[in-house]
Amino acid sequence: MRSSVALWLRVAFSRAMIRVLATYGDPLWIVVNVGGPLLTSIALAFLYKFAGIPQFTGFAILGGGIAAYWGNVLWSMAAQLNWDKRSGMLYLYISSPAPLTALLVGMSLGGILGTLPSSLTVLIIGTLLFNPPFSPPTLALALIFMLTLLALYGMGIALSSLYLILGREAEEVNEALYEPVSFLSGIYFPSIGRASPLPLAIQAVASLIPLTIGMDALRRAVFFSEGVGELWPSLLTLAVMAQASIILGLKALNYVERRGRVTGDILVALR
């Protein structure tokens, strides 16, 4: 029992370190990853200015910072095992004693640390360009940020088990998911609450996505100085969602792995 826990921890740590070293050891990765969210948030900040409310440019900048993580979850978490399958790495994982769940949890931790420079670059450059009014960082902000990332990467683990059974469709599904989830979750504009332009029914559906609750709470903490006293329902919801998505993701992965080992189709790479 103790040795399996130690193995699990070692695998998770090693996988996380691969991500961290790959990012921090190669600045080109940061330059490449920051382009999409940075330029999108700059364009959308100009749109807020054009709409007549320069104070809201911060919504676009904060959205860009979180979009870096959302992109990382989809492309470097959800699709990763599928790519590993196609490149032959999954053969090594399956034939080694390394648990897949440890690999994915390690990948999540590595992804969170590895995406931090891209996310910070968007926030810093965006702030320098548009000078939006940010409130000073608080405990509530730190808690929301961590819980949002936990829930987001939990979603990534759940999606990766689904993508493991897909072929080339995995990339197409990623492409198809990115923008609609960005829209519903209100990465760049409030999609739930009083300021949301969306009907209540759509707000209800959007609230099922952890990113929606996280973005709403982040905006309230960053731009409206709300603290733990006002944000506790969001914090509680995020904690439940984070736990549920991680448990669901790990269970789904275990099921797909077990079934795949029995039927032998886990290693079938469809192109």
Place this chain on the structure above:
Amino acid sequence: MKKLIASISLGLERELGWTFPPLVVLLGTIPATASVLIVVMIYWVGSSAAGAVDPSWIAFLVVGASLYTHFSSYIWAPISAVSEGKASYTYPLVFIAHSSLTYVTGRVIASFIESSFSAILALGLSTVAIKALLGVEPTLSFTPLSIALFALGMLVGLLAALGLGLMLAAYAIFVTRLEWGLPVYISGILMIFSEAIFPTSALPPPLHAIAESLPFTHIIRAARAALIGPPALYSAEIATASLLSATWFLAGVLVYAYSEGLGRRRGYIDLRVT
């Protein structure tokens, strides 16, 4: 011409043939529609808070954002034709067959065809969605003439995107890793400078010149003149767009031909993308 048709056919097989083709178009339409809706919602939230909602800008955003998603989705085709081709050893074979320019052009046209369906559907779907969500109907005119003029704008856009795409493909001949990084930047720069989601007047003055030198800015303006009006603006904008697009296309062909020759001499054609 036979080579071009074969390349288009190969490209269509690559774009549409992996599953049920209408499903591919649907998978392209959903994110494009979501992109348009994000932009419209940002305008709506911002202008509502400022107390200055002007529904006429919604049509401006719908047309610009739809065309932007169209361009940004198919400028990837040439770089992916080269880099994927190098990874799968298709590209060296194409190169040996002396038709790599035709091959890349064919792949762009195939991607343009696929993306056109998604862009047009996204234009219609986002119009319907905006009416349902916000109760505002974008004032777009869909007459046979306006649709024909809009389609002409898309064709001129193909020429410009082909020029840009060939330059990106030339770059892909020499790089062996992270080749997708450059199109992400190009796509983001186009979003800021092509008047896709806000007028160039919102940019600081020295940046106007960049916007005016892009064919995509004039193509989007021409498309707006066709679908929103005033129609009198169309001819000047489409003429400027055609001139700039032809220049970009010529530059793309020259850069690609030079890079291909250099790649052959220095042996880059066989370098695999990692």
